[in-house]
Amino acid sequence: MTSRDFILPSFFGDSLALGLHWIYDAARIAALHPDGIQSYDDPRSSYHPGKSAGDLTHLGDQMLLLLESLAAGGGSIVGWPRDWRAWAERIRDDGSSYLDGATRGTLGNFAVGRSQPSASSDLAGAARIAPLFAVHDKVEALVASARVQTSLTHGDSRVIDAAEFFARTAFSVGVGAGFREAFEEASSQRYDALPADEWFGLALRAGGDLPTAAAALGLGCDIEGAFPLTLALALRHEGNPVAALSANAMLGGDSAARGLLLGLLLGARHGIDAFPDSWTSRLRGIDRINGALERLGS
Numbered sequence: 001m002t003s004r005d006f007i008l009p010s011f012f013g014d015s016l017a018l019g020l021h022w023i024y025d026a027a028r029i030a031a032l033h034p035d036g037i038q039s040y041d042d043p044r045s046s047y048h049p050g051k052s053a054g055d056l057t058h059l060g061d062q063m064l065l066l067l068e069s070l071a072a073g074g075g076s077i078v079g080w081p082r083d084w085r086a087w088a089e090r091i092r093d094d095g096s097s098y099l100d101g102a103t104r105g106t107l108g109n110f111a112v113g114r115s116q117p118s119a120s121s122d123l124a125g126a127a128r129i130a131p132l133f134a135v136h137d138k139v140e141a142l143v144a145s146a147r148v149q150t151s152l153t154h155g156d157s158r159v160i161d162a163a164e165f166f167a168r169t170a171f172s173v174g175v176g177a178g179f180r181e182a183f184e185e186a187s188s189q190r191y192d193a194l195p196a197d198e199w200f201g202l203a204l205r206a207g208g209d210l211p212t213a214a215a216a217l218g219l220g221c222d223i224e225g226a227f228p229l230t231l232a233l234a235l236r237h238e239g240n241p242v243a244a245l246s247a248n249a250m251l252g253g254d255s256a257a258r259g260l261l262l263g264l265l266l267g268a269r270h271g272i273d274a275f276p277d278s279w280t281s282r283l284r285g286i287d288r289i290n291g292a293l294e295r296l297g298s
Helices: 001-022 026-032 058-073 080-094 101-111 129-132 139-151 157-174 179-187 196-206 210-218 225-234 240-251 253-271 277-281 286-295
Strands: none
Touching: 001 026, 001 058, 001 080, 001 129, 001 157, 001 240, 001 253, 001 286, 026 139, 058 080, 058 253, 058 286, 080 101, 080 225, 129 139, 129 157, 129 253, 139 157, 157 179, 157 225, 157 286, 179 196, 179 225, 196 225, 210 240, 225 240, 225 253, 240 253
């Protein structure tokens, strides 16, 4: 696997989720896409003004920012806090991307002289880690950087631990492990706060049709539901990456955070060639992504 196999599918998962992101009405989703969704769509909610099919959500925007920050820093994550803050202050002023709660909270802390993250428990903070696979080929260095990038904006220890969990999982999958094996291995690690074993168990026990299972686990942003749901989606669709990202997008809710992580895992499992060429060619940020990857030698 190359770094592109990890990184590009993570962007696919985010962009495919844009159309139905933060829509929770299952009947509306079914009416909009009666045959499912396998191509990029314009946002159908009010959260992403100015965006169109093939764009990234605000979470994908931050992941692209991380990739470009790494490229500008020669692979170092040292410039990430500076670059993220400049981006967040700009979008606060020009409205070019959605300003989520973690971003607002972190900026608010900076404004009063506190260099600390928001208290957000959203899984999204752990979901931006794919670019780190372009600069690390050792798992412990990868884990350290994943925790650093997450803790800039998310102070909930479970979210920071989740970044480590998914970094370890994707790394293991990239060297040949199946999803269940990788999840079990990552769950066996000692974390500050993440109940990895418990939430992995919830994913394993998520039975019935997917919408019912998803509703039981929770479709929102909070890690308590989003973490096990991401694992459940991965396990159900391990052999079919296109079906996995489509099913995730069709669930709505915070499909972007889940999509970033699912794309990472599925890319590690299957490689970039398992996804439609159109998902690459119609991704509106592809030139910036390719430029950053080239600067990183990927």
